[in-house]
Amino acid sequence: MSIEKNSAAPAANAPPSNFLRAIVDNDIAAGTHDRPGMPSVITRFPPEPNGYLHIGHAKSICLNFGMARDYNGRCHLRFDDTNPEKEDQEYVDTIMDSVKWLGFSWEQGGQAYLHYASDYFDQLYAMAEYLIEHGHAYVDSQSADDMAKNRGNFGTPGTNSPFRDRPAAESLQLLRDMKAGKYPDGAHILRAKMSDDAMASSIMTNRDPALYRIRHAHHHRTGDAWCIYPMYDYTHPISDALESITHSLCTLEFTDHRPFYDWLLATLAPGGFFTPPVPRQYEFSRLNLTYLVMSKRKLRQLVDENIVSGWDDPRMPTLVGLRRRGYSPESIQLFCERIGVSKADAWIDMSTLEGSLRDDLDPKAARAIAVLRPLKLIVDNFPAGETVECSAPVHPHHPEMGSRAFPFSKELWIEQEDFMETPVKGYFRFTPPTADKPGSRVRLKYGFIAECTGFDKDADGKVIAVHVNYFEDSKSGTPGADTYKVKGTITWVSAAHALEAEVRLYDRLFLDPNPDAGGKDFKLALNPNALETVTAYLEPSLAAAVGEQRFQFERHGYFVADSVDSTPGKPVFNRAVTLKDSWK
Template sequence: MTPVPTPAPVSNFLRTIIDNDLAQGRYADKRWAGKPGPASVQSQGDADPARIRTRFPPEPNGYLHIGHAKSICLNFGLASDYQGACHLRFDDTNPEKEEDEYVKAIIDMVQWLGFSWHYGDEKNCYFASDYFDYMYQFAEALVQADLAYVDEQSADEMRATRGTLTEKGTNSPWRDRPADESLRLLREMRDGKHPDGSMALRAKIDMASPNLNLRDPVLYRIRHVPHHRTGTRWCIYPMYSWAHPVEDALEGITHSICTLEFEDQRPFYDWILDHLADLGQLRRPLPNQHEFARLNLSYVITSKRKLLQLVREGHVDGWDDPRLPTLAGLRRRGYTPESIRLFCERLGVSKADSRIDYSVLEQALRDDLDPKAARSVAVLDPIKLVLTNYPEGQTELCHAPRNPHNPDAGQREFPLSRELWIERDDFREEPPKKYFRLFPGNTVRLKYGYIIRCTGCIKDENGKVTEVHAEYLPDTKSGTPGADSVKVKGNITWISVGHAVPAEIRLYDRLFTEAHPDAGDKNFLEALNPHSRHVVQAWLEPGTVGSADSAWQFERLGYFVADREDSTPEKPVINRTATLKDSWAPQK
């Protein structure tokens, strides 16, 4: 696991809230029995050793994406900074969409980012389904207190009577049924005696409330669907808005941090917890919900439904496709945990929604890798360069730093010979202005090698250049006394033909051509970039593959990584993570 650095805390409104709560002793009386539980369990515990408790509560219905990374870094980071605990909790209350595959993938990604849900001897990894018995117990308590009722309206009828932002809702005809009758029907729902959609348990709050979330929200619905952990034991499942606060309270969460779309749900969150505490089901002090702005990144979509559509319809090659904003995809593309944490740290925390340009994420990657990535050379679009005056069959070693920022990394060495691969773009028979690379009569330096003078080229019958010719200047090798005897403006990379290693290189670009591909009513599929992946057969500097490194900066080209699924030492497959600079920036 990558260790998480401890940067100097940056002030934000959440830290201010936590500082005030701790200063006022808001959670000084909180107890913790070493495990989640209701008042009867927590009252037997000692004072909670964790100063605060936060949680990261994903639903296991897809792979985590870059938006989740912000929440992960925030919740685990705050817990660490305040000597607290952060729980990993799976909100698995929707059995139709949840799978064990997603549970394993989420665990993998949280650990990959460098975080742990362990706190002392505690292993705080939980599932909402662990609490189904407690949730049902609490539901019966609400019914018996006449705070909830079983409604026999259909979903459409409930929707029609809910009202609008400008019109009050209408009471259900079942709202005033006796509590013992609702309790009997709830138990029948639990026992599978009623079909899907025929009944629902609703909280009894206020159908005239200006907040639509308080107009008798549904607590339980009937679903005869097997659950990935509980099987067929349950056929009623809690709604997320009911389960979420209950889970927080059972786990002793102090600060329930979520994104702004849940702000309107906070009054219902508080209503549930206050009434359950009044009924003796939960122990005070209770959790408090706080909202922050979610991460909106340009040129990507983060809707799990739309990501699933991309995967299932074959627009991408699975959840870990390097073009996706999933953490699995970013990892496969070559993003490091440190770069993603740096990105999230730079974003900060606010309550104002904004859209971050994708280039900010790429720059975090460059800033992380530049001081530590091993250097090497690759030629992606090769053309042969022949040094016509270099002896046939002769080779000599050239040297270059493994990383110019880290002298302790040492030197790498590679052979120079008569025939070299260079980038096709490094030769122009008729160069444009300010072109300083190879053209007839011009001199350039072979980087880390000799200065050469271009003497011409060979073309095929279609006029395409197939071979470039040049002469080397023997006394100008880099690192020797004559290296500066001839001044040149151009510098090109190269690889010895006889020593080059063949490799497949996948050049990835943004998956969408539009910054906001799913804004409004747009069909996001129409914005797919047809050039988001380009595969080339390239040549690598010898010694690149098979070294201890699996990620490199290929000089002049960008940052690359060996594909974690397809690459082998015998058949290297390399992914481009990012170019050396933002290739989408406006050109001046």
């Protein structure tokens, strides 16, 4: 696999070409899926409601909904809810919310194309009986161990089950008894017979694939009405056909499942269960993003072991986590456009996702000043108790967004890094006077020029305050400002008026670009500095910030008001991304 870095975004009005669009274009030209009153392109996004969606799912969402949008078709949201022990309404709700947040909808023309595999349980069962009656399925009564042993492996052909030639009537009665709850979990399973020599197939998924298994489990929608549940590989193609899906887009791991997909629909077609033409499955590469794990099992482990605070922890690659971190829907759509669609597996560098967020927020995020690691700056010659109003644009390139005002006073907060007692070469911020030269002069951005006159230390030798004198005629925006020439400019806030706030500095969760590759213990690669919480001082206007409102804190990066912990007048801010890619 290669690692792909950031690339230029495609033109907004010209969807990027890829092999899937070429297939769709050819199908439309040939009338492959022409049906009266139906669009030529109908796609679907079919998540299992057993967890929270992550950035990898965003690629599929943008692809399926985006293709339908671009071809004036429609995309269905369908929940593959056939595994009741792991599914819950909580996951259904968050998946629906995430799809909407990303900017897509399953509603069209006043109709909601929202479906569940459980909607089709009766039809799926009827088709299972049809397969048995026509010699294409049988009930296998082997133990799980024997079934696994007889299945063979990639180098060894499988062995037919001793129940493979069970009479259809016997298999049919067993299936009905399974449905009636007469057998415990694992006693029997329904399997397909794709061909006489299917167990010798080089494709493991063709070796008499399972269709139904016994599960005495409560289903979040159907309750206890069923104790047998269909397998995903059986449910998926049938659901596609019942919904008249035209192009079933899957990731590459489903390539080996395509022969069964095609066989099942072709075998059921004579039964009149659905209207031709049947769907076709096409595969594309899944998203592999560095510095992340995206296995649901491993993400759940992070949550269950309290390594993160929950599924929406801003360090998580879940969509709820990215949203809370400060990612915008537009930035994720831009990211998905940039990485493109292909059949080639590749690792996408995390910088591509972070760059997409910067490029989306830069032209629209309001600017603000924040001092994250404060050091007191005392303006000795400024009158105590007085203030001077300073102003700055909300956005330097969009004057129509207006301006913001904040006070200049005797005591300010500056960043600790803006003073150096013994300066290094090329340092242009505050430095103290020496025997042979005065202290440095620095512009307090949007305010005045100030000259360092000294500093204070505590008993441990730590610098606790810097003293300066300001030049009254040097205020930014006035004619006098141009008479002073300085090399350094720093940000600041008035100590008496600043908003004290909790700011969370998030970074990548893992230090290793491939934390779980090759069977590695991904927890050994956790970044101990993935979260740093500081008490910062912000310009006063930020007290009005509400959840999910994004800002560029000048010098520091892009931040968002936390949607969970912020309260009116007391926001908590999360760092979404730094201003530049400085990851090492």
